[in-house]
Amino acid sequence: MSRDLSWRNFDFLLLGAIVLAASFGVAMIRSAVAGNDQLTPLVSRQIYFAIGGIVAIFIVAAIDYRYWLALYRPIYIVMMILLFALFLSATAVFGSARWFQVGVLFIQPTEFAKIVVILILARYFDSTQNQPRNIPWLVRAFLWVFFLAIWILLQPNLSNVIVILVIFFAMLWINGLDLRQLLIIVVSVLVLAFIAFPFLQPYQQDRVRNFIIPQSNVSYGATYNVEQALIAIGSGGLFGKGYGHGTQTQLRFLKVRHTDFIFSAAAEEFGLIGAVLVILVEIFIVWRCIRAAQKARDVSGAMIAYGVAILLFFQGMANIAVNLKLIPVSGLPLPFISYGGSGLASLMLGVGLVESVVMRHKPLEF
Amino acid sequence: MSSPSKPRSSNFAPWRLTIVYLVGLLILALLLGQLLSLQILGGKDWAARAVDNYTKQISLPAARGIVYDRNGYVLARNIASYNLVITPAALPDDEADIERIYRDVSAITGVPVGGPVTTDSLNNAKEFGPCVPGPAIADLVALGDSLAPYTPVEIKCDISEQVARLVGERATDWPGVSVEIQPIRDYPTGSLTADVLGFLGPIPALLVDKYTARNFVPSRDKIGYAGAEESLQDVLAGQNGTRVVQVDVAGQELSNLQPPVAAVPGYNVTLTIDTRLQAAAQAALLSEINYWNTWFARIRISSGVVIAMNPKTGEILAMVSYPTYENNRMERFIPAYYYNQLSQDPRHPLLNNTIQSEYPPGSTFKLSAATGALNEGVVTPDKVIYAPGTLSLCEQFTPNEPCGPSNSRPFVDWITDVRPEGFGQIDFMHCIAFSSDVCFYKVGGGYQNEIPGTGLGIYRLDEYARALGYGQASGVELPGEANGLIPSPQWKRITQGENWSTGDTYIATVGQGYVLATPLQVLMSGATIADNGKLVQPTIVKQITNGDGKVQTVWFNPNDFTLWVPHQTTDSTGTVHQSWLDLTDNITANQLPAGSYQVSPFVPNQKWDITTDPKINTYDGCGGSCGSPTGVYKTVSPLTVKEVQEGMRLVVTDPQGTLHSIFMGDNPLPIAVAGKTGSAEYCDDVALAENRCQFGQWPVHGWTIAYAPYDDPEIIIGAFMYNGGEGAVVAAPVVEKVMRAYFELKSIDLTQTGGG
Numbered sequence A: 001m002s003r004d005l006s007w008r009n010f011d012f013l014l015l016g017a018i019v020l021a022a023s024f025g026v027a028m029i030r031s032a033v034a035g036n037d038q039l040t041p042l043v044s045r046q047i048y049f050a051i052g053g054i055v056a057i058f059i060v061a062a063i064d065y066r067y068w069l070a071l072y073r074p075i076y077i078v079m080m081i082l083l084f085a086l087f088l089s090a091t092a093v094f095g096s097a098r099w100f101q102v103g104v105l106f107i108q109p110t111e112f113a114k115i116v117v118i119l120i121l122a123r124y125f126d127s128t129q130n131q132p133r134n135i136p137w138l139v140r141a142f143l144w145v146f147f148l149a150i151w152i153l154l155q156p157n158l159s160n161v162i163v164i165l166v167i168f169f170a171m172l173w174i175n176g177l178d179l180r181q182l183l184i185i186v187v188s189v190l191v192l193a194f195i196a197f198p199f200l201q202p203y204q205q206d207r208v209r210n211f212i213i214p215q216s217n218v219s220y221g222a223t224y225n226v227e228q229a230l231i232a233i234g235s236g237g238l239f240g241k242g243y244g245h246g247t248q249t250q251l252r253f254l255k256v257r258h259t260d261f262i263f264s265a266a267a268e269e270f271g272l273i274g275a276v277l278v279i280l281v282e283i284f285i286v287w288r289c290i291r292a293a294q295k296a297r298d299v300s301g302a303m304i305a306y307g308v309a310i311l312l313f314f315q316g317m318a319n320i321a322v323n324l325k326l327i328p329v330s331g332l333p334l335p336f337i338s339y340g341g342s343g344l345a346s347l348m349l350g351v352g353l354v355e356s357v358v359m360r361h362k363p364l365e366f
Numbered sequence B: 001m002s003s004p005s006k007p008r009s010s011n012f013a014p015w016r017l018t019i020v021y022l023v024g025l026l027i028l029a030l031l032l033g034q035l036l037s038l039q040i041l042g043g044k045d046w047a048a049r050a051v052d053n054y055t056k057q058i059s060l061p062a063a064r065g066i067v068y069d070r071n072g073y074v075l076a077r078n079i080a081s082y083n084l085v086i087t088p089a090a091l092p093d094d095e096a097d098i099e100r101i102y103r104d105v106s107a108i109t110g111v112p113v114g115g116p117v118t119t120d121s122l123n124n125a126k127e128f129g130p131c132v133p134g135p136a137i138a139d140l141v142a143l144g145d146s147l148a149p150y151t152p153v154e155i156k157c158d159i160s161e162q163v164a165r166l167v168g169e170r171a172t173d174w175p176g177v178s179v180e181i182q183p184i185r186d187y188p189t190g191s192l193t194a195d196v197l198g199f200l201g202p203i204p205a206l207l208v209d210k211y212t213a214r215n216f217v218p219s220r221d222k223i224g225y226a227g228a229e230e231s232l233q234d235v236l237a238g239q240n241g242t243r244v245v246q247v248d249v250a251g252q253e254l255s256n257l258q259p260p261v262a263a264v265p266g267y268n269v270t271l272t273i274d275t276r277l278q279a280a281a282q283a284a285l286l287s288e289i290n291y292w293n294t295w296f297a298r299i300r301i302s303s304g305v306v307i308a309m310n311p312k313t314g315e316i317l318a319m320v321s322y323p324t325y326e327n328n329r330m331e332r333f334i335p336a337y338y339y340n341q342l343s344q345d346p347r348h349p350l351l352n353n354t355i356q357s358e359y360p361p362g363s364t365f366k367l368s369a370a371t372g373a374l375n376e377g378v379v380t381p382d383k384v385i386y387a388p389g390t391l392s393l394c395e396q397f398t399p400n401e402p403c404g405p406s407n408s409r410p411f412v413d414w415i416t417d418v419r420p421e422g423f424g425q426i427d428f429m430h431c432i433a434f435s436s437d438v439c440f441y442k443v444g445g446g447y448q449n450e451i452p453g454t455g456l457g458i459y460r461l462d463e464y465a466r467a468l469g470y471g472q473a474s475g476v477e478l479p480g481e482a483n484g485l486i487p488s489p490q491w492k493r494i495t496q497g498e499n500w501s502t503g504d505t506y507i508a509t510v511g512q513g514y515v516l517a518t519p520l521q522v523l524m525s526g527a528t529i530a531d532n533g534k535l536v537q538p539t540i541v542k543q544i545t546n547g548d549g550k551v552q553t554v555w556f557n558p559n560d561f562t563l564w565v566p567h568q569t570t571d572s573t574g575t576v577h578q579s580w581l582d583l584t585d586n587i588t589a590n591q592l593p594a595g596s597y598q599v600s601p602f603v604p605n606q607k608w609d610i611t612t613d614p615k616i617n618t619y620d621g622c623g624g625s626c627g628s629p630t631g632v633y634k635t636v637s638p639l640t641v642k643e644v645q646e647g648m649r650l651v652v653t654d655p656q657g658t659l660h661s662i663f664m665g666d667n668p669l670p671i672a673v674a675g676k677t678g679s680a681e682y683c684d685d686v687a688l689a690e691n692r693c694q695f696g697q698w699p700v701h702g703w704t705i706a707y708a709p710y711d712d713p714e715i716i717i718g719a720f721m722y723n724g725g726e727g728a729v730v731a732a733p734v735v736e737k738v739m740r741a742y743f744e745l746k747s748i749d750l751t752q753t754g755g756g
Helices: A012-032 A041-062 A065-070 A072-089 A109-127 A135-153 A158-174 A179-199 A202-212 A224-236 A262-295 A299-323 A341-359 B014-041 B043-054 B095-109 B119-126 B137-147 B161-169 B205-213 B227-231 B275-296 B336-344 B362-375 B428-434 B437-445 B457-467 B489-496 B502-509 B519-530 B638-653 B660-664 B685-689 B732-752
Strands: A100-102 A105-107 B055-060 B074-086 B153-159 B177-186 B200-202 B222-224 B241-247 B253-256 B268-271 B304-309 B316-322 B384-387 B390-394 B408-412 B424-427 B534-536 B541-545 B554-557 B562-570 B576-582 B587-589 B597-600 B606-609 B616-621 B626-634 B674-681 B700-708 B715-721
Touching: A012 A041, A012 A262, A012 A341, A041 A341, A065 A072, A065 A109, A065 A299, A065 A341, A072 A109, A072 A135, A105 A341, A109 A135, A109 A158, A109 A299, A109 A341, A135 A158, A158 A299, A158 B014, A179 A202, A224 A262, A224 A299, A224 B014, A224 B043, A262 A299, A262 A341, A262 B014, A299 A341, A299 B014, B014 B043, B043 B055, B074 B095, B074 B137, B074 B161, B095 B137, B095 B153, B095 B161, B119 B137, B137 B153, B153 B161, B153 B177, B161 B177, B222 B227, B275 B304, B275 B316, B275 B715, B275 B732, B304 B519, B304 B732, B362 B428, B362 B437, B362 B457, B362 B502, B362 B519, B362 B638, B362 B674, B362 B700, B384 B428, B384 B437, B390 B437, B390 B502, B408 B437, B408 B502, B424 B428, B428 B437, B428 B638, B437 B457, B437 B502, B457 B502, B457 B616, B457 B626, B519 B534, B519 B638, B519 B674, B519 B700, B519 B715, B541 B597, B562 B587, B638 B660, B638 B674, B660 B732, B674 B732, B700 B732, B715 B732
Parallel strands: none
Antiparallel strands: A100 A105, B055 B241, B074 B153, B074 B177, B200 B222, B241 B253, B268 B541, B304 B316, B304 B715, B384 B424, B390 B408, B534 B606, B554 B562, B554 B597, B562 B576, B576 B587, B616 B626, B674 B700, B700 B715
């Protein structure tokens, strides 16, 4: 334990916001799975994960984040092995392999991989902070990310690869990515996207195609879920239909309403006011992470906090954008609210790291 | 340069962070904008779609009305048919239990258990419509489960009542298995009344919109396809009820969203048909046809018709058209092989020949000519006319065409085969009694000095024929009625491209050539004479009652087959307005359409009385027999009608009368009968194919109409035999048998009701 550890600096507002979001999530999951006997146990499981996650926040906060950075090699290798093993042995569920079953738990290493990417990049940018921002600097950073992301891409799980790439790109940008390099990246990503499209899984191609050109058979085609989400959100109006009274949610027209489309369920039952409050809580959490980044005493601390902020913001907004039919269906959960043990636990770990950063922020200069 | 303890260098340029924040804010703004547009701007539309999602309208079928005959005997009813169904969502969870239920159901229905369910077996099952045998139970249930788990899947249709009871008893052992009751139309009298009643069939694609708008369910509800089932569809059908329920995504009904609207059963209809007389008429017709076909050792008489009607009220007591069909075979669906067999039969069993087929009326048409000739003073009843066996007449296509050997044609009397010298000198009353063709040629077209000028002439013949009911559909409540044809010179010029000739007039006078009539029209002409010149509306409807037995007021418009009921509306000031509701198109009108008549409660509807209603147009040339219509109408004198009646009576009473031997021969009918026979030479596609459309070779239809009692008629019967030959020989026995049956039934009824 570090000498200058001070629980006075622990960000209780951040913790409060997370407790609030997780509690709301549990309440929404309860409403969403009502009447479905198979899904009812999910409510208590989510509660256990949330409590476990909060405990984890305190434990991780108590440990100096630099210990983790020092252990970056074993962490990186273990993560890579886990992802590789998943790629080899996992069972196919919903068109892709994403789980390790450990007892009754389904563990998704990908969720933790996103935190590992943030740690690895934070260490990298810290160690290279005085190097010139040239191509080798860029390529080395990319390779660190690549050997984790490739196994995720092969699962295949494009959404989380995109999340990782966004984190990677945003952190590059903050660390002084050259504008010309930026241009090269943008062009190569676009070219890559066109080349890669035929290699996507058929269901992913359908999602993209359905998004760009909506199919005529709306109600029962691939766009059914999104269409039902729009009906749920739109019919919520200003004040919503009331908790447990959303017809789209309660009568199960809304699909995967406890995970991907939980925002729609909330918007239906609590209306525009509820939806905006959900967004505000998410933004508040992101803002507290940015605040931690600004207070961080070193580059690695700042980068961890920025990384977690970007992860939370992008994943949250992408989920909501899917619900609002602004982007194709991605399968990304709404942070702290959607059901999902691994997702919740990994984000709690991320927040624990942020707390660890903010508790050890730089001394005030007088 | 920065020291390690001061890491914030140019790497963390504030402008870079600002751009990141700006991008974040932009995304946030996009999301909030979309949220606003969905929830506030489009909220109403989306809310409507949410309501649409969980709202299900369930149509409650209305029971179709029952059809009775005039004595309360059931002619059409609804009986239960049982379907064994499985509701996928109600099956037990355990696979072994489901398997056991499938095996038990398979044992009693014979439908294979099937399984394991594969994509191929499902695709195969998709090819079959409901109730079509083929797919296995496991596939049917899997298919239903994937579409709507709470909707019962038909496993086996039309199971016996015994099996249905068994399923009911084992309800606790077989969760999910149940019996669905489907009403089907049953006709206890079957083919006996098929031509009057018709049958039901699915709503055709062309009418789906119309019937859907009136709450019919096209896949379930049926409509009448022929007969009374078609013409009275709108009173028989009733109104489907509706339940609006909330359903979840699987289709499970959760609650009523609106108070349910109960179905209103269709009205019950009592027809004027007397099934006993109908049976007697059919038996008489069939035995006569079979007798002659056996006699000739070939199918000579291919079709025939009998109609019995009350001439004073227009009630049709029997209406038989042979050949017919078995309408019970259409009860569940219309079998294609059977329908094709019927529609390709050259004898047209699907047609009701009493009203849907047109034939030359032959000598029965002489009633029109006689009425005209007597009323116009062309002849007097005691005018003696020379009627040789053959008469050479001049065929003029223009009035001034000179007569010579070139345009002289022989016209033959029907008696010539037996008595070449003909009837000789006879008075006009005996012309009617003997049905002398030569006599009527002279009267119809004029003959030298005997019948001066052009005789009655085609124009006036037309007027009198129409006054007796020819040339227009009768307006009876049955679909597809033919108009018949009363030719005129104009008609011939337009359709045949040839001038009207004097020969055409001669032929038309005896009801041949271009003249066509339905058997019902022939019967109506006799009924008009029998009822002293009153033409009543023929009808098959006695009364229409609601489910409680209360007689409903219903009017029928024969022009467009709409049915009208009185309708009361109250306006804002509280004034009650009486109007009429069209059951067919669901519109209201202040006035009934012209031509409508009341069908329930029963009243005799007199179309007109030729002795009081001026129906005969007069002409301005040739002493009234040609020229242009003047528009001045006149009536028929009651004396004329009386004289025609006497002529028809003479047909029976005179020893040489064509109906004498049948009614006053060895086994005389103790009731005074009057009538008229007819033998109509014809040429149609069948005769043409047999090369019989030539002089002396013509095939002949047989006709007879007769009514009784002579002084106060209560029954008129008409019989028609296609290619039967002499009407007095082939058709008269049928009429006689039906008439005997009528009076026998009457005496039975009088005995049973205590002589009342």
